[in-house]
Amino acid sequence: MSKERILVVxxxxxxxxxxxxxxxxxxYEVMTAMRGQVALDLVKRTPPHLALLDVNLPDMTGYDIGKALRANARTKHIPIIFLTARGExxxxxxxxxxxxxxxYIVKPFDIEEVHMRVRNNLALAREKSRTHPxxxxxxxxxxNEELRRLLSAEIWTLATVHIxxxxxxxxxxxxxVGEDVLKFGALLINEVVSELGGQEEFIGQLVTGPDFLITSxxxxxxxxxxxxxxxxDQEIGLHYSYPDRKRGYILAKNADGTERQEPLMTVSIGVLDSNDGPFYDIRELSETAESVRPLPNLQDGSVRSAVKFGR
Known part of the structure; x- marks a missing residue:
């Protein structure tokens, strides 16, 4: 199991x-920041499982950071614990x-008590199946909350991404190494959405399988x-050995011990929008979104990722 990631500001x-x-x-994996803007930049790139925030910072208050996390669809679910000298x-x-x-914990603090509260909040998030492990x-x-929101919204786009x-x-x-690929996929999607999207974009991941979901x-x-x-397509090769990357495929074993060639990983992305509806429940919406995902493209003898819009 991967380490849970804590942001300390x-x-x-x-x-x-x-x-x-x-x-x-x-x-735990620990990310640290001494300024609020640095913390928000870190979160855009790599969302933590929990944020531990001081209030008094050089450039903004920890309250401002917390409000920014809550206002963003991609971080509003993150447990927040304040660790501060401001105890009024x-x-x-x-x-x-x-x-x-x-x-909310007031300084001076007992480090073991802080750990207990961090552990309890992370456990609660896991029990509610709120974050991918x-x-x-x-x-x-x-x-499911986000899909229900789409059902009542007038304009939206839903993309499902499968590796x-x-x-x-x-x-x-x-x-x-497979977990590293999932982290790479999540990081890549976060970076692209932060670059080209706004605060309204939502990114989720199914617990089973290498599947992501984006609303925009x-x-x-x-x-x-x-x-x-x-x-x-440009970056996935870094997860392969040089020989596999050079020849463009890997050798996998069949049940009888023989080998077969398998192409390098790609993504298939299916995109629905509000004009493809109406949809009456989240099951219909999610199943339709999955059904529009295309097969990878074959171009110049190489397999490439593919995107398909509409059903």
Whole structure:
């Protein structure tokens, strides 16, 4: 299982260092930032499973960071814990009320108590199936919430992204390297959506299988999915050995021990928008979205990712 990722935003180097060393020793992946904008830039690229925020920062307050996380469709689900010297009732009211943080801890703190509260909030998120265990992207319950929102919205676009050849790749290279591919896919999609989209875009991932989901608006969707397909084809080769990358395929074993050639991984992206409806429930919407995904393209003897719009 991949490490859960914690974002620590703290401008005092000694406290930041203490938290990083402690939580790393407890088996977490820790990202740190001493300024609010740096933290928000980190989150755009690599969403954490939980954010641990100080309030007093050089460029903005931790409350501002929390509000920004809650306002963004891609980060509104992340558990937020404030860890701050501001312990007045009014301060807690802002953190727990206005920002809707999950917890509020006043300095000085007991590091083991902080760990307990972090662990409890992460466990609660897992129990609710709110985040993918490898990538930290929204899943299950949060995806269903987003699909229900689409059913009542006037204008929308829904794209489903499937990594072709992922199962065979994992069989050949192993599950740990397979998790690296899932992280790569999540990172790539996050980067493209941050570059070409807005705060309204939602990114989710199914718990089973190498499948992602993106909601957007028609005027931005084509540029987003085309760029994802383009970048995936350009960058996926880095996950293969040099010989496999050079020849353009891998050798997988059949049940009888013979070998077969399998192409390098690609993505198939199917795109629906509000004009393809009406849709009456989320099951109909999700099944239709999956059905429009195309097969990979064969161009110049090479397999390429493919995008298809509409049903």
């Amino acid at each position: 703290e401008d005092q180097a000694d406290i930041s260092g203490l938290l990083k060393i402690y939580f790393t020793s407890q088996g 009732k009014s301060d807690k009211g802002i953190g727990l009320g206005e920002v809707q943080a999950n917890d 490898v990538t930290g992207l929204p899943t299950a319950e949060l995806i 072709n050849g992922f199962d065979t790749f994992t069989q050949v290279y192993g599950s740990v 608006m028609p005027e931005r969707a084509k540029a987003i999915v085309d760029r994802i397909a383009e970048r995936f």
